[in-house]
Amino acid sequence: MSIKAVLPADVVWEGAPNEVVPPLLRAVDAMDDAERLRVMNDADRVGAMADEPGQAALYSITGSAETLDSLENGHARALWMFLKDPAGFGHAEEVRYADDRRYGRMWDGFECLPGLTVPRDGDPYTAFKAAIATHFDTKHVEVEICDRSRPSLDGEHAELIQVAIYREGRAGDRRAFVNGKLDRLPFRPVVEAAITYEPASGTIEVVAQARETREDLVRLFAEHMLGAPFQGERIPIRQYTLDHLLQPFDFPHDVEDNIESVKVTLLRLMPYETQGERVTLECMRGAERSIWQMAEARFGESDPLAGGYKVTQARFTIKFHATPGVRGGRTLPVTITMPKGCDLKDRTERERLVGEKYLKRWRMLRDV
Numbered sequence: 309m310s311i312k313a314v315l316p317a318d319v320v321w322e323g324a325p326n327e328v329v330p331p332l333l334r335a336v337d338a339m340d341d342a343e344r345l346r347v348m349n350d351a352d353r354v355g356a357m358a359d360e361p362g363q364a365a366l367y368s369i370t371g372s373a374e375t376l377d378s379l380e381n382g383h384a385r386a387l388w389m390f391l392k393d394p395a396g397f398g399h400a401e402e403v404r405y406a407d408d409r410r411y412g413r414m415w416d417g418f419e420c421l422p423g424l425t426v427p428r429d430g431d432p433y434t435a436f437k438a439a440i441a442t443h444f445d446t447k448h449v450e451v452e453i454c455d456r457s458r459p460s461l462d463g464e465h466a467e468l469i470q471v472a473i474y475r476e477g478r479a480g481d482r483r484a485f486v487n488g489k490l491d492r493l494p495f496r497p498v499v500e501a502a503i504t505y506e507p508a509s510g511t512i513e514v515v516a517q518a519r520e521t522r523e524d525l526v527r528l529f530a531e532h533m534l535g536a537p538f539q540g541e542r543i544p545i546r547q548y549t550l551d552h553l554l555q556p557f558d559f560p561h562d563v564e565d566n567i568e569s570v571k572v573t574l575l576r577l578m579p580y581e582t583q584g585e586r587v588t589l590e591c592m593r594g595a596e597r598s599i600w601q602m603a604e605a606r607f608g609e610s611d612p613l614a615g616g617y618k619v620t621q622a623r624f625t626i627k628f629h630a631t632p633g634v635r636g637g638r639t640l641p642v643t644i645t646m647p648k649g650c651d652l653k654d655r656t657e658r659e660r661l662v663g664e665k666y667l668k669r670w671r672m673l674r675d676v
Contacts, residue, residue, distance in 0.1 A: 550619035
């Protein structure tokens, strides 16, 4: 447990910025190195949770949503959680770790039985920690469990149990300055992984750095925590299809999603007769013609969109109507690369929801 830094009484916390900042900076400057580093690290943690993905993680954990709603901005909400609910803040960091990597290179998903209970203590919990320690040949294992939610495409929130797993990695060393001289210090890194279980569907998702460890983690979780058989059956893999973009497409959308327009800005094509060549069509910002009109005008009877080519990549931009008080409308660029690549996994939860909702409607996303 970290010790809070002591700050002077002359900081006027309710005052104007010019009254708060100078004494606060003087106090930080007067701290020893350990205290100053602690304050800076805490400030970094709070700042990292002030953006939209961080806010989504905070709301997915907290039971004080009304209090968070009453605060003026993301920094205020993150700081309130950090000070008033430090355990919840830590769980929100774990939620963000898992959600930021969902569907990415560190992610995998499996099917299990629905309606099971995840114990928070007792023999199953102890056996799970011991099994991880034995399997990974480590002495130190910590497991944190929390209830959380995640928005889904139908507008409802899926209720999940998230399990954060921390284990001590293999011994190594690192460069460090010791008494002003460069040296090497031995250390053991902490290896983090995350598992979520959705009781309604039985889906288990796992995020872990090493691919070969993910199925093992889920098997240990199912065996010891859920008491359920695990067959290693993966959930459907997301794949994309883009060939219908060889023809003009109007991208239908719902009024309530505030979409103004959708424009295809790039199509990368591969001829059917060879895999060694590519043709790229691109419409830059400000182009008056659609990408289909441009291809027809430039290539005529040799238009690659008329046949003989397969679409291997598409980039399009979703433009939203401007909102009151905001200059200009927000845009959401999306790039899809056949067969499984999509950069929506790197976006905020809201952007992923909008994008995935319409990728299905626009016949670009399919489950295999």
